[in-house]
């Protein structure tokens with residue numbers, strides 16, 4: 671008779687390989703909690719545009735994400751110029 675409940679083994683497995691919150695694929699350690707750079711950027715893009723809770727696009731193109739990131743960075747650069 672074993673003293674180790676089966677569910678502990680299942681929980682341990684989940685903690686090692688968490689699912690990507692965007693696409694549910696296994697998370698990659700480099701990009702955790704996401705599975706890839708693409709999913710990490712998609713999540714960032716949603717926060718930047720304030721539409722995180724409203725997934726209006728099933729799948730954004732990489733170019734869209736990079737446009738969002740570029741716009742955000744130029745906005746920060748402009749603010750930095752104002753300060754100095």
Ligand SMILES: [Zn+2]
Pocket residue numbers: 690691692693694695704705706709
């Ligand atoms: Zn993913």
